Amino acid sequence: MARDTGRAYQQLFRHGFRRLDAERAHHLGFAAVRAAGPVLRWRRPVGTPVEALGLRFPHPLGLAAGFDKNGVGIDALGALGFGHVESGTVTGQAQPGNPRPRLFRLVEDHAVVNRMGFNNEGAAAVAARLAARGRPAGAPVLGINIGKTKVVPEDDEAAVLADYGVSARLLAPHADYLVVNVSSPNTTGLRSLQAVERLEPLLEHVRATADAAAARHVPLLVKIAPDLADEDVVDVAAMARRIGLDGLIATNTTIARDGLRSAPAEVERIGAGGLSGRPLTHRATEVLRLVRAEVGADLVLIGVGGITTPEEARERLAAGATLVQGYTAFIYEGPGWPRRVAAGLA
Numbered sequence: 001m002a003r004d005t006g007r008a009y010q011q012l013f014r015h016g017f018r019r020l021d022a023e024r025a026h027h028l029g030f031a032a033v034r035a036a037g038p039v040l041r042w043r044r045p046v047g048t049p050v051e052a053l054g055l056r057f058p059h060p061l062g063l064a065a066g067f068d069k070n071g072v073g074i075d076a077l078g079a080l081g082f083g084h085v086e087s088g089t090v091t092g093q094a095q096p097g098n099p100r101p102r103l104f105r106l107v108e109d110h111a112v113v114n115r116m117g118f119n120n121e122g123a124a125a126v127a128a129r130l131a132a133r134g135r136p137a138g139a140p141v142l143g144i145n146i147g148k149t150k151v152v153p154e155d156d157e158a159a160v161l162a163d164y165g166v167s168a169r170l171l172a173p174h175a176d177y178l179v180v181n182v183s184s185p186n187t188t189g190l191r192s193l194q195a196v197e198r199l200e201p202l203l204e205h206v207r208a209t210a211d212a213a214a215a216r217h218v219p220l221l222v223k224i225a226p227d228l229a230d231e232d233v234v235d236v237a238a239m240a241r242r243i244g245l246d247g248l249i250a251t252n253t254t255i256a257r258d259g260l261r262s263a264p265a266e267v268e269r270i271g272a273g274g275l276s277g278r279p280l281t282h283r284a285t286e287v288l289r290l291v292r293a294e295v296g297a298d299l300v301l302i303g304v305g306g307i308t309t310p311e312e313a314r315e316r317l318a319a320g321a322t323l324v325q326g327y328t329a330f331i332y333e334g335p336g337w338p339r340r341v342a343a344g345l346a
Helices: 002-015 022-040 074-080 123-133 157-174 190-194 196-214 230-242 264-270 278-295 310-318 328-333 337-345
Strands: 050-052 055-057 061-063 084-091 103-106 111-114 141-147 177-181 220-224 247-250 274-277 300-304 323-326
Touching: 022 074, 022 103, 055 141, 061 337, 074 084, 084 123, 084 157, 084 177, 084 323, 103 264, 111 278, 111 328, 123 141, 123 157, 141 157, 157 177, 157 196, 177 196, 190 196, 196 220, 196 230, 220 230, 230 247, 230 278, 247 278, 274 278, 274 328, 278 300, 278 310, 310 323, 310 337, 323 328, 323 337, 328 337
Parallel strands: 061 084, 061 323, 084 141, 141 177, 177 220, 220 247, 247 300, 300 323
Antiparallel strands: 050 055, 103 111, 111 274
């Protein structure tokens, strides 16, 4: 049945979604997922539970940030089979993101390029939506990914701390875990915050703000870029271990374009943005191994980037991940993908 669903989706993608603007196709597909959510909720979750971050995950596979930026379809996505859903990236202020078009497919590479620019409704609106949702029985574990508002100057440390603090204060009460995103390539200057001397005070501030707002410890992770030099990856991992961070996510999208199968002219036409999908598999796994070697068993690691099959998910777990996430494969493989991977891992 799952294979039949997968084949049907491949036909729909080839003859329908592939011909649409990628962002329009995303909105149409996500609307269909939300509409189907109530029908799917009776289905029992598949997979082997994982204890991590003081939480119980139904299985290791989750949906990476970027798909549900505003927390509008968390439970429908859980009904499809994701054990955890990471909403966001949410910023302190609402913002429209970068001009369209800003989302592109590289079908030959099973990849996506995005330069969305953290388009979202802002922390206050998302927090209000999550408060109205509550915590439904059987809901997936909810992570919330927070980032810097574009108009906040990256070189104004106080302003950056205040901006992330707004999101942490408003969203932490509704989150099972929080993620600080300093690694998207689509907000000018954001990646400079990955430097340890800037990242450490930011993480300490977000953690203190989140725990105070939620009146409990909210597990905090940081998401890092695959484009960091190996020594910088190790430095960030060592800092995370030193300050007692709960975990790291390896990795975000890449600005590299090495080894692509797609025509160079197509890649050039698409232009700048973060690349995700199969071309990221090798480097994301390398970064994960570097981080695990540095932190030992002390931190939870979430592996993301180029995971399509259950075998690739198992390889990422074997490389040191506690949990794994996908996004691009979900676009290419369809709504049956999360259950297929979760069942394969079980």
